[in-house]
Amino acid sequence: MTCPQFISNLEGLNNGADFPKDLLKALYSAIKTEKLQWTIDEDELRKSFSELADSHSDSASRTMKRINSCGNPVLSASQPASTLTYKQGFLVRKVHADPDGKRTPRGKRGWKSFYAVLKGLILYLQKGEYRPDKQLSDEDLKNAVSIHHSLAMKAADYSKRPHVFYLRTADWRVFLFQAQDADQMQSWITRINTVAAIFSSSPFPAAIGSQKKFSRPLLPASSTKLSQEEQVQSHEARFRATSAELAELCSYPPERKVKGRELEEYRQRNEYLEFEKLTWYVHAMLLRAKLRCGEEDLARFESRLFEGPEAEDNGLQRAQSSPTLPHDPSQGGATGQGKRSEGQRHSYRQAVKQ
Numbered sequence: 001m002t003c004p005q006f007i008s009n010l011e012g013l014n015n016g017a018d019f020p021k022d023l024l025k026a027l028y029s030a031i032k033t034e035k036l037q038w039t040i041d042e043d044e045l046r047k048s049f050s051e052l053a054d055s056h057s058d059s060a061s062r063t064m065k066r067i068n069s070c071g072n073p074v075l076s077a078s079q080p081a082s083t084l085t086y087k088q089g090f091l092v093r094k095v096h097a098d099p100d101g102k103r104t105p106r107g108k109r110g111w112k113s114f115y116a117v118l119k120g121l122i123l124y125l126q127k128g129e130y131r132p133d134k135q136l137s138d139e140d141l142k143n144a145v146s147i148h149h150s151l152a153m154k155a156a157d158y159s160k161r162p163h164v165f166y167l168r169t170a171d172w173r174v175f176l177f178q179a180q181d182a183d184q185m186q187s188w189i190t191r192i193n194t195v196a197a198i199f200s201s202s203p204f205p206a207a208i209g210s211q212k213k214f215s216r217p218l219l220p221a222s223s224t225k226l227s228q229e230e231q232v233q234s235h236e237a238r239f240r241a242t243s244a245e246l247a248e249l250c251s252y253p254p255e256r257k258v259k260g261r262e263l264e265e266y267r268q269r270n271e272y273l274e275f276e277k278l279t280w281y282v283h284a285m286l287l288r289a290k291l292r293c294g295e296e297d298l299a300r301f302e303s304r305l306f307e308g309p310e311a312e313d314n315g316l317q318r319a320q321s322s323p324t325l326p327h328d329p330s331q332g333g334a335t336g337q338g339k340r341s342e343g344q345r346h347s348y349r350q351a352v353k354q
Helices: 003-009 021-033 042-055 057-069 138-143 182-199 228-251 261-293 298-307 337-344 348-353
Strands: 085-097 112-119 122-126 151-154 164-168 174-178 319-321 345-347
Touching: 003 021, 085 182, 112 182, 122 138, 151 182, 151 261, 164 182, 182 228, 182 261, 182 298, 228 261, 261 298
Parallel strands: none
Antiparallel strands: 085 112, 085 174, 112 122, 151 164, 164 174, 319 345
């Protein structure tokens, strides 16, 4: 990575402003002089953490209490006053998976009612009804969800409650949301996906190092500086690149004798690429439809998208895969790759309107 690329990757991350270039150049030079350590033996790392915890348990406890009291560190900063509110209404939420897709402990999965406010790239979940003059509480900030690079889709495989949709975020958390009716579910799905498509920034270039373990790339939470036409071109380029990477991965499947970590690495990479391919496709499709429609008001865009003749012209009938969670053998329901693939084939319009 060159120095200009390093500086470009950090644009807008200083509370919306840029870091001083002299500071970034000095930091880049320092990293070049004394290279960062990428690969650490896992046993050595666990031992170091254990020793650190034993010697600094009191200090660590106080530090964690301070961090937890701040709520959500990513969303604690207030948005500009000019940030638009794109949708609001009542939703019932269930936390289904924690960061990195780890299954949420059973005691923390319960359904809770919130008044949801989609403001910019943040979905605020408040206990009481929204008032513009009301200051957000620490609890509101803790419950808030950033929707950058996220994807919402109808939970077609969830039958316990009606009008439920999935929301998978950039850090692979998964939420289930229940809307008041089918129309509201459709509206929330489309509004979240459209806002994410308009404002999500391009991913950072992949880091180069000796670490072999697969890890998903960092996705910036700041809003893009691209125009909507440039943004849709970026989404389409990402879709093509991800499709090519997925095709290359699938052309070299692991041998049957491969087990353990190597097989898990392949599974994680394949699942990630499949989901990213779908996300870029949906974002590009919606944003391209919005540009063709020429409508800035998202409510009117939704109406034309699903009720007018534009629905046929905007490519909403093309087949695509709906996002699902990795199959959990402990859960009931359909098993096997064949059934999973069959259930995934929906057009965007079908997934939202069924």
